[in-house]
Amino acid sequence: MKKVRLLLVAGLVGMLALTIGVPAWGADTIKIGVIGPMQFVQGKGHWNGAIMAEEEINAKGGVKVGKKMMKIELVKADSNEFLNVTDATNAMELLMTRDKVDFVVGGFRTEAVLAMQDIAMEYQKIFIGCGAAHPELCTRVAQDYDTYKYFFRGTPFNSAFLVRTSFLHLKFVGDILKKELGLEKVKVAVVAEKAMWADPMVAATEGFLPKIGMESVGVWRPSPVATDVTAELSAIQRAGAQMIFTIFSSSVGIPFARQGGELKIPAVQVGINVEGQKDGFWEATQGMGEYILTMNTYCRGVEYNELTAPFVETYYKRFGETPTYTADTYSAIKAIVATIEETGSLDADELVKAMEVSERKVASGIVKYMKDEQGRHLHDLTWGPGYLTSLAIQWIDGKPVGVWPNKWVAAPGAPEITYKGIQDYKIPPWVIQAYKK
Amino acid sequence: MNLLRYHLRKLFLILKNEVFVLPSRIVVLLFFLTVLLLPLLYDDPYMMRILILASIFAIFAASWDLLSGFTGQINFGHALFFGVGAYGTAILNLRAGFPPWASIPAGALVAVLAGLLVGLPCLRLRGTYLALTTLAFPIILMGFVFSVPELTGGELGLSGLSRLARSRIANYYIVVITMLVLVTVMWKITDSHMGIIFHAIREDELAVKAAGINTTKYKLIAFSLSGFFAGLAGGLYAHFMRIAGPSTLEISMSFQVVIWSVFGGMVTIWGPVGAVFILFPLLEFFRIWPELRQLMFAIVVMIVLLYMPGGLLPWLRSKIENECPRCKIRNIATRKVCRVCAADLH
Numbered sequence: 001m002k003k004v005r006l007l008l009v010a011g012l013v014g015m016l017a018l019t020i021g022v023p024a025w026g027a028d029t030i031k032i033g034v035i036g037p038m039q040f041v042q043g044k045g046h047w048n049g050a051i052m053a054e055e056e057i058n059a060k061g062g063v064k065v066g067k068k069m070m071k072i073e074l075v076k077a078d079s080n081e082f083l084n085v086t087d088a089t090n091a092m093e094l095l096m097t098r099d100k101v102d103f104v105v106g107g108f109r110t111e112a113v114l115a116m117q118d119i120a121m122e123y124q125k126i127f128i129g130c131g132a133a134h135p136e137l138c139t140r141v142a143q144d145y146d147t148y149k150y151f152f153r154g155t156p157f158n159s160a161f162l163v164r165t166s167f168l169h170l171k172f173v174g175d176i177l178k179k180e181l182g183l184e185k186v187k188v189a190v191v192a193e194k195a196m197w198a199d200p201m202v203a204a205t206e207g208f209l210p211k212i213g214m215e216s217v218g219v220w221r222p223s224p225v226a227t228d229v230t231a232e233l234s235a236i237q238r239a240g241a242q243m244i245f246t247i248f249s250s251s252v253g254i255p256f257a258r259q260g261g262e263l264k265i266p267a268v269q270v271g272i273n274v275e276g277q278k279d280g281f282w283e284a285t286q287g288m289g290e291y292i293l294t295m296n297t298y299c300r301g302v303e304y305n306e307l308t309a310p311f312v313e314t315y316y317k318r319f320g321e322t323p324t325y326t327a328d329t330y331s332a333i334k335a336i337v338a339t340i341e342e343t344g345s346l347d348a349d350e351l352v353k354a355m356e357v358s359e360r361k362v363a364s365g366i367v368k369y370m371k372d373e374q375g376r377h378l379h380d381l382t383w384g385p386g387y388l389t390s391l392a393i394q395w396i397d398g399k400p401v402g403v404w405p406n407k408w409v410a411a412p413g414a415p416e417i418t419y420k421g422i423q424d425y426k427i428p429p430w431v432i433q434a435y436k437k
Numbered sequence: 438m439n440l441l442r443y444h445l446r447k448l449f450l451i452l453k454n455e456v457f458v459l460p461s462r463i464v465v466l467l468f469f470l471t472v473l474l475l476p477l478l479y480d481d482p483y484m485m486r487i488l489i490l491a492s493i494f495a496i497f498a499a500s501w502d503l504l505s506g507f508t509g510q511i512n513f514g515h516a517l518f519f520g521v522g523a524y525g526t527a528i529l530n531l532r533a534g535f536p537p538w539a540s541i542p543a544g545a546l547v548a549v550l551a552g553l554l555v556g557l558p559c560l561r562l563r564g565t566y567l568a569l570t571t572l573a574f575p576i577i578l579m580g581f582v583f584s585v586p587e588l589t590g591g592e593l594g595l596s597g598l599s600r601l602a603r604s605r606i607a608n609y610y611i612v613v614i615t616m617l618v619l620v621t622v623m624w625k626i627t628d629s630h631m632g633i634i635f636h637a638i639r640e641d642e643l644a645v646k647a648a649g650i651n652t653t654k655y656k657l658i659a660f661s662l663s664g665f666f667a668g669l670a671g672g673l674y675a676h677f678m679r680i681a682g683p684s685t686l687e688i689s690m691s692f693q694v695v696i697w698s699v700f701g702g703m704v705t706i707w708g709p710v711g712a713v714f715i716l717f718p719l720l721e722f723f724r725i726w727p728e729l730r731q732l733m734f735a736i737v738v739m740i741v742l743l744y745m746p747g748g749l750l751p752w753l754r755s756k757i758e759n760e761c762p763r764c765k766i767r768n769i770a771t772r773k774v775c776r777v778c779a780a781d782l783h
Contacts (some may be wrong), residue, residue, distance in 0.1 A: 038727060078727045084491060085684040090483075090721060097483040111682040114596045118679050136593055176590060 008308050009240065013248050029073040030063055030346070032333060033101035035116065036108055038078035041278075042131060042326045046106045048319050049130075049327030050074050052311075053334055063337050066344040071332070083102055087117055088112040088253045096123040102346060103128070103334045105154060106315055107194065110134040118209035126348050126355075128154040128332040131325075137300055138380035142372045149352050152369065152379045154335075155328035156297065156390070161383035163201055166272055169392045170205075170245055171212045172404050173270045176241060176425055178213075181435040186214045189241035189267065191232065191248075191256065192222040198247045205245055217241045224250035237265050242435065246271035246294075254284045261288030266434035268427060269293065271393075279321045284399045289395050292427040296393045297325040297364055300419035302402030304365045304389075312364035322400075331362035355379075364388060385410040385417050396426060449731045458776060460757040460769055461750070465707055468714075476606055485609045489677060491717040492616035497670040498697040498709035499620050504663035505695075506703035507627050510656060511564065514571040515554065515694050517578055518664040520686035522548040522671025527595040527681035528588065537601050540674035548668025549661045556660030560648050560653055575686040582683055594682025601676045612673055616710075619666055626662065635659055636704075648671030700738055702748025711750055 011154060022214060034050040036043035040413055054072045062071040077095050079088035089112075095101045096119060104120055107113035108131035117137065120127035127150060129137055135158045141148040156162065174186045190205050192198035202219055208215050217239040220232045226419065229252065236244060244267045253275035260269060269292040275281055276294035300322055303309050311330060315323040323330075339354045356377055359368045365388040370380045385408070392404035403425040405417045456462045472492075476485055501515045526544030529535040535543060538660035559567055582589040590765050591597065602608050626632055632653050637645045645652050675681040684690070694709075701712030719737065723730040758767045759782050761775035768776050775782055 076727070078730070080726070083689060085680075085682065086678070087720075089678060090486065090490070091724075093483050093486050094721075094724070096483065110592065111680065111684055114593065114682075115678055115680050117594075132591060136596075136729050140597075 012266040015242050018274060018318055029071045030071050031075055031101040033075045033077055033095035033104040034329060035077040035079050035104055040327055042108045045324045045326035046074060046130060046329045049330035053330045057337055064341050065346060075101055081109045085112045085115055089115045092116040092119045103336050105130050105329045107131050113137060117151050121150055124150055126150045126351060128152045129156040130329045130332055133159040135160060138306050138378045141379045142376040150348055152355060153381050154332035156325050157381045157383045157388050163204060165390055167208055167272055169404055173268060174214055182437045183228055186243055187217045187241050188214050188243045188245055189217050189236040189239060190219045190245050193248050193250055193252050195224050196219040201247050222252050224252050226252045227255050229256050233260055233263055233265050241267045243267055244269045247272050249274045257289035257292045258285040264430040268431055293392050293394045296324050297393050299393045299400050299402040302391060302419055305361055306418055307361060307363045335360050358376055394425060446680045458732050459767055461754050468471045469617060480606060482605045485605050487718050487721055489609055489612045491714050493670050493673045494717060495710040495713040496616050496619050497667050498621050498694050498713050499706050500666035501694045502698050502706055502709045503701055505657050507635040510566040511658060512571045513568045514574045514691050514692035515667060516686050517551055517575040517747040518548045518667035519671040520575060521551040522668030523675040523681035524589060524683045526672035526675045527598055530598050531595055537599055537676045541669060544672040545668035548664040552660040552664025556657045560656060579683055579686045593678050596680040598676050620710055627706055689766050700748060704752035705750045708748050708750035726740055742765045
């Protein structure tokens with residue numbers, strides 16, 4: 001018994017020594033920390049994207065730093081940030097002090113990313129945020145450049161642009177309804193899950209609708225976890241809505257799409273439905289989610305440029321699903337590597353300067369970092385034609401299909417934009433039947 | 438010189454007659470020495486970060502024990518005080534320019550107000566009803582935080598607070614010494630006349646009332662004191678993390694403090710402190726099995742509570758110390774007669 005105890009104690013001491021005492025690996029590797037909520041789909045996206053980048057780069061011999069070739073080594077850090085912000089900061093500190101990473105990519109929950117950002121900046125390590133959309137992360141760069149210059153946004157573009165894009169989708173579908181069905185003024189029901197983040201979007205939508213010749217017939221706020229929304233759908237039908245602008249990030253997106261399809265509500269669904277971005281949406285709605293439209297970053301068959309299809313298809317083959325936007329850690333790592341090779345240096349300050357002026361093609365468009373109105377570096381992503389726009393996808397016949405941008409003219413006189421693989425938006429037949437004159 | 442000699446002699450006598458006579462007190466002394474000397478031997482920033490956060494949560498856990506353990510006012514929404522302290526401190530630091538040494542105590546006073554506000558409606562409630570009512574308060578405050586984002590920063594919280602100190606080691610000593618002082622103060626409170634009344638309220642409130650003691654006043658004092666210490670912990674947390682966000686008010690924060698206190702042993706003050714210093718680094722240690730981390734943690738807590746239902750510290754004390762059946766003074770387990778009244782201990 002004593003021997004068993006002794007062995008147990010020795011084992012525990014050994015493990016403790018291993019976890020706290022392992023030095024950084026060899027100097028011929030570039031260590032990149034991948035931090036995210038690894039037990040959740042967002043963190044899995046972070047890690048999958050990073051693995052793909054690592055494998056591709058190392059298969060080509062590594063990264064050329066001056067005259068030397070260096071391999072990439074990834075360090076996985078579970079931030080557990082959905083449940084515990086303190087945990088996230090500890091994970092970041094671990095990456096900085098024990099793993100001694102050279103760069104970090106990832107992060108998702110804004111509150112946690114703000115706290116993690118402070119730690120990475122303290123150690124003057126480049127941190128590319130791949131998940132949080134709040135502008136504050138980049139406003140800090142402009143306000144205190146010397147401290148926060150090592151932070152860059154990798155994905156998605158900031159939330160103000162996300163709202164603007166979803167309004168473009170609203171107008172895009174509204175114009176089609178007007179043209180195809182001869183509607184003069186499209187009536188819109190705004191349906192947003194009862195969550196704080198959706199509040200400003202609801203207010204903004206109500207202000208925006210009259211500007212594009214549409215009319216709000218009311219606002220509905222179901223619970224984010226509602227399983228039955230037939231009451232809301234019936235009320236929307238009675239209100240005479242022809243379009244439903246959805247603002248969903250939670251599971252309510254599934255029953256809303258399913259029951260809308262079952263009841264054949266004569267109104268098209270457009271907006272943000274995070275459940276609709278997932279590959280399992282068709283099964284979850286038992287095929288009743290057909291025709292719903294949602295914003296998304298990637299869609300099989302749609303190409304922003306020549307880098308998109310190889311990334312999306314390889315990812316699909318490797319992980320059995322379409323990449324979500326957090327998988328853009330792939331592009332973030334590729335961007336770091338390209339900058340290192342251009343400058344021939346691993347010096348963070350030198351790399352920051354190079355990244356600020358670079359214009360780099362990635363799988364989701366072109367990354368160019370913005371400045372604010374005062375000309376200060378923001379390290380935020382440029383949105384718009386020729387840069388990053390994201391997509392609108394529509395579920396047709398069991399598959400998501402890219403439908404926007406389709407002959408999109410961003411400003412008067414600007415060229416039309418249609419990505420390769422974009423198809424025409426389809427109005428549900430029961431909506432045509434209800435309104436066709 | 439004579440004064441110094443006098444104080445040294447007094448210290449020696451206290452150590453000899455009060456500390457070295459009981460193993461549990463020697464453990465506490467060793468804990469003091471370890472946390473104070475550790476960075477001099479091993480100044481790893483990650484380790485110091487973990488110990489700084491453990492110290493902050495130790496104050497928080499001890500403050501829960503003061504209210505719920507000693508006074509019996511079971512509070513399932515203790516994050517309210519922590520969150521109010523954090524937000525109060527952050528607002529005063531960012532909006533009014535208070536330095537940390539002023540914003541933290543001032544934030545704690547805001548938490549005292551919160552303690553009074555919670556205490557007043559809860560005076561008539563007991564047991565499960567009290568616990569469930571207190572659970573609602575941080576949720577209500579969370580709603581308030583989201584409804585006035587211009588004041589509270591909404592879902593982002595308030596970030597960019599001043600650092601406690603520039604270097605990690607200075608941060609460490611500020612927080613650790615504050616923790617040692619505050620926990621000692623809490624322990625002395627529970628050992629005082631007021632502490633006895635807190636005990637009595639928990640055991641039989643009616644009997645205390647019958648003895649002519651205003652239990653309402655003492656219950657409000659317990660809520661306020663607990664709010665003050667938890668508020669200080671919240672303030673320290675906000676300045677160390679440089680952010681006060683909605684996560685400080687989350688239900689998980691309220692439940693964590695209950696787990697720490699029950700694990701360490703309620704009605705002990707030092708039990709919850711010890712539990713935080715074991716469980717918080719343990720959760721970090723379990724990062725070596727990332728997928729099983731939370732599960733391993735839960736298993737450890739369950740096993741300990743299965744074999745030590747009263748918590749770690751009471752179990753430890755029961756193994757190394759005996760209580761005198763006559764004078765109730767504790768003695769080392771190896772003694773045959775009581776060190777005070779010489780009664781037979783076996």
